[in-house]
Amino acid sequence: MTNPQTPEVSDHELVNRAQAGELDAFETLTTRYERRVFSLALRMLRQEQDAEDVTQQTFLSALENLNGFRGEASFATWLFRIATHAALKIIRKHKGLKTISLEEATEGTDQADSVPHPEFIADWRQSPEQLVEKREIQRLLDEALTKLDERHRLVFLLRDVQGFSVKETAEALGLTEANTKVRLLRARLQLREQLTRTLGDPEKQVVRKHDHAH
Amino acid sequence: MKCEELLAMLNEYVDGTIDPAVCEDFEQHMAGCNPCQVVVDNIRKTITLYKEGKPYELPVPFRERLHSVLRQRWKETHEKPEERKRRT
Numbered sequence A: 001m002t003n004p005q006t007p008e009v010s011d012h013e014l015v016n017r018a019q020a021g022e023l024d025a026f027e028t029l030t031t032r033y034e035r036r037v038f039s040l041a042l043r044m045l046r047q048e049q050d051a052e053d054v055t056q057q058t059f060l061s062a063l064e065n066l067n068g069f070r071g072e073a074s075f076a077t078w079l080f081r082i083a084t085h086a087a088l089k090i091i092r093k094h095k096g097l098k099t100i101s102l103e104e105a106t107e108g109t110d111q112a113d114s115v116p117h118p119e120f121i122a123d124w125r126q127s128p129e130q131l132v133e134k135r136e137i138q139r140l141l142d143e144a145l146t147k148l149d150e151r152h153r154l155v156f157l158l159r160d161v162q163g164f165s166v167k168e169t170a171e172a173l174g175l176t177e178a179n180t181k182v183r184l185l186r187a188r189l190q191l192r193e194q195l196t197r198t199l200g201d202p203e204k205q206v207v208r209k210h211d212h213a214h
Numbered sequence B: 001m002k003c004e005e006l007l008a009m010l011n012e013y014v015d016g017t018i019d020p021a022v023c024e025d026f027e028q029h030m031a032g033c034n035p036c037q038v039v040v041d042n043i044r045k046t047i048t049l050y051k052e053g054k055p056y057e058l059p060v061p062f063r064e065r066l067h068s069v070l071r072q073r074w075k076e077t078h079e080k081p082e083e084r085k086r087r088t
Helices: A011-019 A023-045 A048-068 A075-094 A100-107 A135-147 A150-161 A166-173 A177-199 B003-008 B010-015 B020-032 B034-052 B060-078 B081-087
Strands: A122-124 A200-205
Touching (some): A011 A023, A011 A048, A023 A048, A023 A075, A023 A150, A023 B060, A075 A150, A122 A177, A135 B034, A150 A166, A150 A177, A166 A177, A177 A200, A177 B003, A177 B034, B003 B020, B003 B034, B010 B034, B020 B034
Antiparallel strands (some): A122 A200
């Protein structure tokens, strides 16, 4: 993963230099990823103070464990894993003894057949490439994400925003892969519904007549 | 394939992990069902938007604090023990 602002030095090279003792290289890496780590934490936790704590813990942990980093995963993936675990620790602490995986054991409603059906179906007025440039879009995305309940939000953030595999997401959250997939599907459908209500073109709305077989 | 069955396969289709035989049924259904076609397209766009989303900026005082904490920790972990001893 490279940063478009400083394409000249790769993460790999900066990591090597930092491992050799160059503080500047470590600070460049920090500057490169601090916003994305902070954003991940803020979206997971929804509390700025907690997100700051997680960000600081993440980079401190990266600093202390840098020599153990062997490059099996990319530096970014490694960093996001540290941040995810730090954020989950806070979430679990807030919940007391009730951990996320315990929640799964008692909840028992994550069945694929209870997936909500799409209601507002319409082509969007603009492409994602056009939309992403607009400032108000980010607010819309964050609002929609905030409306998801935690168990759907976390799965979506790790899988679709951070790019974890289903297996990695399941492991991080202490869920089964099957459960992770159902939550992901629900999260995607709910976000689609919300975004389409704002971004969809009402003139291009399509109405489902009835469930039909083809 | 019914709309409902398509919905259950949505993740696999969008992520490209769908069984090729099922994929054929999936696409055949979509070709004749405009709502499903639009839902799949909406979902893809939703994921793209979130993936490409802009990160939050760090609050300036926090950024300064973070970098100063890191520099301090770097010193503590990278200084040779005798240098540290000499300073204290």
